[in-house]
Amino acid sequence: MTDDLDDLKAMMTAATPKPDPAKRAADLALAQKNFETLQGSRDALRPTPVTGPKGLWTGVKEMFGAITSKGGLTATTALVACGFLLTPAGQDMWRGGLQEANTTFVGDAKVEQALAEADANFTTAEIVADREMEMVDELALIAPSAPAMMDAGPARARTATDSLAVSGGLAPVIAEEYVLLPEASTESFANADESPLKVTSEAPVSTFSIDVDTASYAVVRSSIMRGALPPADAVRVEELVNYFPYAYPAPEAGGAPFRPTVSVMDTPWNADTQLVHIAIQGELPAVEDRPPLNLVFLIDTSGSMADPTKLPLLKQSFLLMLDQLRPEDEVAIVEYAGSAGEVLAPTKAEDRTKIRAALESLGAGGSTNGQGGLEQAYAVAESMTADGEVSRVLLATDGDFNVGLSHPSALEDFIAEKRETGTFLSVLGFGRGNLQDATMQALAQNGNGTAAYIDTLSEAQKVLVDQLTGALFPIASDVKIQVEFDPQQIAEYRLIGYETRALNREDFNNDKVDAGDLGAGHTVTALYEVTPVGSPARLSDPLRYTAEGPAAEPENEIGFLKLRYKEPGAETSELLETPILRDRTAGGEAQFAAAVAGFGQILRGSDYITSWSIGDAIALAGAHRGEDTFGYRAEAIRLMQLAKTLKGE
Amino acid sequence: MTIRTRLTYVMRMTTTDEDLAVAAASGDGAAFASLLDRHYDRLFAFCFRMTGARAEAEDLTQDICAALPAKLTSYEKRAKVTTWLYRVALNAAQDRRRRQATRDKAATGWGDWEVARTATNAEAAAQIDWLTEAMTQLTPDLRDTLALILDDMTHAEAADVMGVSEGTISWRVSEAKKALKAIKEKEASL
Numbered sequence: 001m002t003d004d005l006d007d008l009k010a011m012m013t014a015a016t017p018k019p020d021p022a023k024r025a026a027d028l029a030l031a032q033k034n035f036e037t038l039q040g041s042r043d044a045l046r047p048t049p050v051t052g053p054k055g056l057w058t059g060v061k062e063m064f065g066a067i068t069s070k071g072g073l074t075a076t077t078a079l080v081a082c083g084f085l086l087t088p089a090g091q092d093m094w095r096g097g098l099q100e101a102n103t104t105f106v107g108d109a110k111v112e113q114a115l116a117e118a119d120a121n122f123t124t125a126e127i128v129a130d131r132e133m134e135m136v137d138e139l140a141l142i143a144p145s146a147p148a149m150m151d152a153g154p155a156r157a158r159t160a161t162d163s164l165a166v167s168g169g170l171a172p173v174i175a176e177e178y179v180l181l182p183e184a185s186t187e188s189f190a191n192a193d194e195s196p197l198k199v200t201s202e203a204p205v206s207t208f209s210i211d212v213d214t215a216s217y218a219v220v221r222s223s224i225m226r227g228a229l230p231p232a233d234a235v236r237v238e239e240l241v242n243y244f245p246y247a248y249p250a251p252e253a254g255g256a257p258f259r260p261t262v263s264v265m266d267t268p269w270n271a272d273t274q275l276v277h278i279a280i281q282g283e284l285p286a287v288e289d290r291p292p293l294n295l296v297f298l299i300d301t302s303g304s305m306a307d308p309t310k311l312p313l314l315k316q317s318f319l320l321m322l323d324q325l326r327p328e329d330e331v332a333i334v335e336y337a338g339s340a341g342e343v344l345a346p347t348k349a350e351d352r353t354k355i356r357a358a359l360e361s362l363g364a365g366g367s368t369n370g371q372g373g374l375e376q377a378y379a380v381a382e383s384m385t386a387d388g389e390v391s392r393v394l395l396a397t398d399g400d401f402n403v404g405l406s407h408p409s410a411l412e413d414f415i416a417e418k419r420e421t422g423t424f425l426s427v428l429g430f431g432r433g434n435l436q437d438a439t440m441q442a443l444a445q446n447g448n449g450t451a452a453y454i455d456t457l458s459e460a461q462k463v464l465v466d467q468l469t470g471a472l473f474p475i476a477s478d479v480k481i482q483v484e485f486d487p488q489q490i491a492e493y494r495l496i497g498y499e500t501r502a503l504n505r506e507d508f509n510n511d512k513v514d515a516g517d518l519g520a521g522h523t524v525t526a527l528y529e530v531t532p533v534g535s536p537a538r539l540s541d542p543l544r545y546t547a548e549g550p551a552a553e554p555e556n557e558i559g560f561l562k563l564r565y566k567e568p569g570a571e572t573s574e575l576l577e578t579p580i581l582r583d584r585t586a587g588g589e590a591q592f593a594a595a596v597a598g599f600g601q602i603l604r605g606s607d608y609i610t611s612w613s614i615g616d617a618i619a620l621a622g623a624h625r626g627e628d629t630f631g632y633r634a635e636a637i638r639l640m641q642l643a644k645t646l647k648g649e
Numbered sequence: 650m651t652i653r654t655r656l657t658y659v660m661r662m663t664t665t666d667e668d669l670a671v672a673a674a675s676g677d678g679a680a681f682a683s684l685l686d687r688h689y690d691r692l693f694a695f696c697f698r699m700t701g702a703r704a705e706a707e708d709l710t711q712d713i714c715a716a717l718p719a720k721l722t723s724y725e726k727r728a729k730v731t732t733w734l735y736r737v738a739l740n741a742a743q744d745r746r747r748r749q750a751t752r753d754k755a756a757t758g759w760g761d762w763e764v765a766r767t768a769t770n771a772e773a774a775a776q777i778d779w780l781t782e783a784m785t786q787l788t789p790d791l792r793d794t795l796a797l798i799l800d801d802m803t804h805a806e807a808a809d810v811m812g813v814s815e816g817t818i819s820w821r822v823s824e825a826k827k828a829l830k831a832i833k834e835k836e837a838s839l
Contacts, residue, residue: 035718
């Protein structure tokens with residue numbers, strides 16, 4: 001029978017004419033003209049971006065208030081549909097966040113209603129007509145015979161789109177957009193405006209939560225490897241910096257579970273400022289001592305996971321990880337698509353063949369119900385937990401949480417509640433194109449886990465093998481950092497990165513406020529760029545009437561660092577304190593961190609880096625590569641070189 | 650109060666269709682031009698296969714080109730550009746057919762084409778006759794499915810384009826094969 005098809009194919013190929021070159025050129029020109037007209041009209045209609053209020057972040061709980069998540073958007077599909085039509089790209093609207101969308105389109109109930117009707121009915125002319133008349137007008141000019149539609153009488157209203165379609169106009173297409181494609185989606189990223197410069201005399205205290213996520217680095221890498229600079233909002237500088245393991249001084253046995261080290265160095269990108277480098281090194285308990293692990297793999301098997309960079313990579317990644325488990329560790333697998341189901345009941349890791357078979361039986365199909373799957377995974381995890389054991393749900397998804405999630409914060413609450421009962425959640429993102437980075441981040445933050453993005457098998461190796469212990473064994477929870485600068489010494493300061501992790505000053509002492517967790521052996525790095533009093537780099541003028549008094553003698557102590565953390569499972573926090581001294585004692589590790597931070601800020605389009613380039617970052621990183629056992633830093637330098645080319649430096 | 654310039658992608662020969670489409674969707678005219686240029690020939694060929702007449706295919710291609718800028722907003726990066734483009738083309742063809750049906754001109758494209766081809770040489774004509782007849786006898790669904798499958802699409806990809814299950818595609822292909830076989834047998838018995 002295939003013969004028939006092959007014959008047919010050969011004939012078909014022979015019969016298919018080449019397009020007429022003149023016609024081809026005309027079509028391309030028409031398309032381009034429409035493209036530009038559409039851009040123009042959209043630009044005109046595009047709402048002025050309203051810069052959101054700064055400093056409103058009150059920690060991870062607030063994240064959902066401002067991040068954009070597909071789940072959240074589902075509720076206001078109509079608004080989003082408008083957004084797609086009225087802005088050059090939906091992304092712009094998404095980046096601005098829901099609030100912006102709301103303020104822009106509130107009061108346009110008519111369109112919304114029209115959309116609702118259109119859902120049930122196929123396109124009716126009114127949808128296009130009402131608000132989009134202006135646009136249709138323009139489009140009508142392009143389509144040669146489209147004016148037919150413009151004088152269509154009321155009687156023909158219902159078929160107006162049809163007649164337009166006959167004439168090859170654009171309008172029916174737009175109308176169809178509303179109806180057929182309500183969730184034209186793209187990736188959404190959690191990010192806030194770059195942390196602003198603070199004047200020390202006005203706001204001497206800076207508070208934030210640690211962040212050990214690395215997802216942003218992998219997203220940046222995947223973009224660059226595909227030949228494009230990453231979208232600015234995909235770059236979270238602290239996640240780039242924290243992607244790399246650093247050799248910071250280790251904590252002393254028997255003391256706090258981690259050790260902070262503070263040092264100061266000259267800022268690579270500004271000769272007149274300095275960088276305060278805060279390093280935290282977590283202790284690494286002997287692996288033999290670790291309690292048995294209970295892992296529930298919660299695997300998204302929706303249709304979108306069929307891509308080779310998703311489910312197949314996920315299977316390979318988990319197989320890698322299996323080899324790291326000890327015989328007495330237990331593994332269960334729950335999949336979720338249209339409905340959730342247990343694929344593998346809790347099984348000891350020694351029964352590798354059974355686990356492997358279960359993993360390999362997974363296939364992609366259906367839509368996604370993130371919440372149903374989560375509930376089941378938690379139920380399984382709880383059934384596995386014995387005293388003194390660690391249970392963790394490892395959620396692997398491409399980010400679809402669009403079915404069954406009426407309100408993102410409900411899911412967030414659910415995870416936070418389960419966290420209290422001792423089951424944690426980590427999120428692994430797979431594949432590009434639909435990555436709901438913001439949702440992933442918020443879920444992991446609330447589940448005391450990490451969010452990692454896995455784009456290659458070597459990234460799986462890093463996350464699931466090299467750093468498995470750290471990812472799965474928290475040694476300190478709710479780690480918060482508060483820095484107070486001395487206004488007599490430091491005129492201005494700026495926290496680099498951690499935009500999504502800012503906390504209110506009073507949150508620091510409030511043990512109820514959640515913050516990031518530190519895993520075994522993790523390192524965390526934070527950098528402040530500080531401008532000493534009297535430095536020519538100072539951006540704000542000193543106050544005329546001020547309590548600052550006459551310039552004080554430069555003192556060695558320029559600020560004070562406080563850290564709060566809880567022992568895993570503890571209710572009350574412990575405090576660590578150390579002064580920040582002016583001595584430029586930072587070593588090579590800090591230099592490398594600074595190089596990465598500089599690179600990240602260039603990618604973000606930071607206003608604070610002016611004359612420094614990616615080339616400078618490459619030189620600095622190259623000079624401080626250190627031991628680099630796993631080759632992560634070498635890879636980062638290659639990425640920087642690619643980015644340099646892409647940026648046309 | 651940062652003023653951000655619009656995200657710009659750097660175009661290179663190796664830039665994927667998907668990146669081009671995303672760049673185009675965010676307003677990059679050069680990316681759009683380059684994307685359409687890459688796919689125009691394939692698009693035209695596909696239109697021809699669905700309609701069976703050069704004039705029809707040209708009109709359809711023009712419609713699609715005119716509409717494509719607005720359609721771009723619907724592009725999802727998780728989809729391959731070709732899949733998305735074929736879906737757009739398929740919808741456009743179906744719309745066109747629906748409108749034509751009212752004028753009772755459905756499925757006559759291949760007939761028109763048959764008339765135009767009489768000038769070509771006899772041997773090729775015999776084969777193409779068979780093709781023409783075969784295609785006109787198929788229902789539009791089967792014909793569109795075949796058009797996709799004959800364009801080196803897998804059943805899964807075709808299913809994605811047409812928004813039906815892979816099973817449906819397989820069934821349609823086997824139906825189409827049956828129909829073709831029937832035609833062949835009919836010819837043989839003549």
